[in-house]
Amino acid sequence: MALGITTQPTAWQARILLCALLAVSLAASAQQTPPTDSNAPLGTAASVHGVVMNAASGEPLPRALVQINGGSGQAVLTDGDGRFEISGLPQGPNVFMLTKPGFEDAAGAEKGQILRDLRGYTHDVYITSNTPALTFSMRPTNSIRGHIELSTGDVALNIGVTLLQRQIHNGRASWRNSNGTRTNADGNFHFAHLDDGDYVVKAGPAPEAELSGNNGAVVIDLGASPTDNSTPNPNRARLRINGYPEIYFPDAREFSGAAHFHLEGGEQSDAGINLPLEAFHAVNATVVLPAELRAKTPGNFINTEVLGPEGQQVPYGPSLEPDSGQLSVRLPDGSYTIRVSAMRPNLHQRGSIRVQDSLAGQADVTVAGRDITKRIAVGPMVGGSLQVMVTRTAQGGTSGVPGHNGEVFVEIAQASPLNDGMQSVFAQGSGPGAIETVPPAPGKYWVHTIIADSSLCEDSFTAGSSNLGREPLVVGQGGATAPLTLNLRDNCGNLKVSLPSTAAGLTAGEEPSYTIYLVPDFDTTADAASQTLRASTNSSFTFTSLTPGSYHVYAFAAPVNLEYRNRDVLAQYHGQPVTVAPGANTDLVLEVPAQ
Incomplete structure (x- = not known):
């Protein structure tokens, strides 16, 4: 339950400005003026024609939209024969994109490493007065269908599926x-x-009361109600609420x-999931909050969540009353972590x-x-000051005062098989x-x-x-962690990667492009650099500020998102x-793959 939040984006603004300046600099250095058709004056229009094929059947694909620039x-x-013709196009580089409902661009499939959302894939075509016929391919998109069965025999209407x-x-x-329905x-x-x-x-969870018409989900139970820190009370009545827990296909409780x-x-696949009806038990916790959080001071932020055994957030939302500090949630059998995080408006400088x-x-x-009954004390995440010690090894590679005085940004992302992909400034x-x-x-x-x-x-x-380039950073309860040391060096190297002469020349037709990754052979917390090379715009690129050592350059004839x-x-x-x-x-000189 959120009560409001105040953010200070100073660090992000600095990083965004830096990235923008770098992008402008790289774009200016990489851009080259492409040659034009020597047989026609600059600006002369040309026409192109071609065909779009169904990659699955090998048949022509009618009513595919071919869009230029x-x-x-x-x-x-x-x-009806999958053919198209367009006239009045400018000579030189042009960008083609293909769209058709139920299909995606089939260009450059390479061992499942294709960049996601190929429906936005584009083709760079170098057009002259004698451009040969173009051939593009599209393939049917995949789908998953499924059916949910309830153990009660009721119809599984309006069950959430993720x-x-x-x-x-x-x-x-x-x-x-990625999707929900x-x-x-x-x-x-x-x-x-x-x-x-x-x-x-995965499917669920869902309370039975939302799916049945007889309101049979709430039962008064006059039996014992033991907790993990109290004795049974045979005279105490309690509510038992039934529901359907979250289940992964085919029948797993955990990811x-x-x-x-x-x-x-x-491909078209099927997934059937059986949801069992079972009791959801009350988990109550007394949350010990600082006084200013209980007072609902403007700028306070309190968040509660339940985590599963694999560290992922599970969809059982707890409720918290800040005034009393009482937290409650109902959970099916299993192991969980209940976490309460908060921020208070005591703005201060941290570095x-x-x-x-x-x-x-x-x-x-x-x-x-x-x-279950628990007690949760909320306090500072870090006992004492958690710092990154930045050291610098002078190797004599540079001289003078560094341009940014050695400024560094350290970000972190959750190291879990299930995560939301968010990174935060550390x-x-x-x-x-x-x-x-x-x-x-x-x-x-x-x-x-x-x-x-x-x-x-x-x-x-x-x-x-x-080594944080190979192992995750572990932050324990109270912020305990091993001392952090980032060592920088000043004798960095540069690497210029160029297309071979056989690939750098321009010919009429679809223009090849190559996605390259520069991957270090050693462990590092820096991300691998990548770049796209093509003859008409940037046939070479220089990677700068590289840690000295051995690398491998991987080249692909299509956009890829490499698990490097x-x-x-x-x-x-x-x-x-x-x-x-x-x-x-x-x-x-790059060894380019075959197109």
Whole structure:
């Protein structure tokens, strides 16, 4: 239950400005003027024609929309034979996009690593007065249908069903909610237009009272009502509320037992889930809050949540009365963590970040056929000051005062197989020296480091003996964690990657483009750099501020979202080795894959 929040976005504003300046600089350096058709004067219009095919059947695809240069450009539907023709197009680079309900662009499929939402995939076509016929392909989208059965035999009307998708973010795979729906009057559900990939389906929870007409979900029970810290009272009446718990397909209570759907090329899959009716037991907690939070002072923020055994938030929403500090929630049998987090309007400076006081408290509960009573004390998340010590190893690679005085941004993301993909600022400041953090709730987090000063790069980031490039940061109850040390170095290197001459030349027709990833062979909290190369705009690119060491360059003939922190995944692809020497400029001619 939220009571309001006050935020201070100073750190984000600084980072957004920095990213904007870098983007402008990169765009200016990468942009090149493409040559035009030597047989026609600049600005002469040309025409193109081609066909769109159904990749699944090999047949022409009628009524596919072929759009050129975005919403302001020309567009045409393919005819009954899948053919199209458009005239009056400017010579030079043009962008084609294909759309058709129930289909997605089939260009460049590569081992399931395609960038999500291929319906937005585009084709770069270099147009001249003699452009050859173009051939594009689209394939049917995937879908999952299913049916929910209730153990009571009632119709499973309006049951919530959630679709989770395996996604890749910052080189790591995780599962995230991607879509939601509800069952119809027959207990059926349908997820359509799904990208190629891996999915999990879950259904529930739902109180029985919402699904039955006899209000039979509430029962007065005159039996014993034991708790984990009280004796049974045989004279005490209690309410027993029945409901249907959250279940993963086919019949798992936890995500680790869920079945995975792998869909590609227009597959249609079925998922049936049986929801058992069972008792939801009362979990009551006395939450000890600071006085200013109980007083509902403007700017206060209180949030309550229930976590499952795998650290994921479960859809059983607790309620909290701040005045009395009484929290209540009803849960089916299982193991849970109840967490209360709060912020109070005691604005203060934490390094270069202006933040509110962050507080938290939690309790582990095991529900096994009876009600539970707990006590949760809410206090500062960190006992003492949790700091990142920034050190700097001078290697003689640069001289003078660094442009940003060694300013760094440290972000964290939840290290859990199930997460929402959100990253938050953990620390921001300049080194050498200590920079304070915005403490997170207890848990495990992946660390991502951004170094603003182009003359510096990461040497190592550790939490005690743990390498944070390989292991997550562990924040315990009360904020206990090993000492954090980020070591920077000033002898960074640069790497210029160029298309080979055979790929850098321009010819009429669809223009090849290559997605490249520069992946270090060593562990680091910095994210791998990626770039798209094509002859008409940027046939080369220079990666700067690189930590010296060995790397592999991976090139793909299509946009990919590479799980580059998984060495088993990288082993499936050809990587071009390269060594970045300290303080040196290195050149590499790319080995491009076949189109």
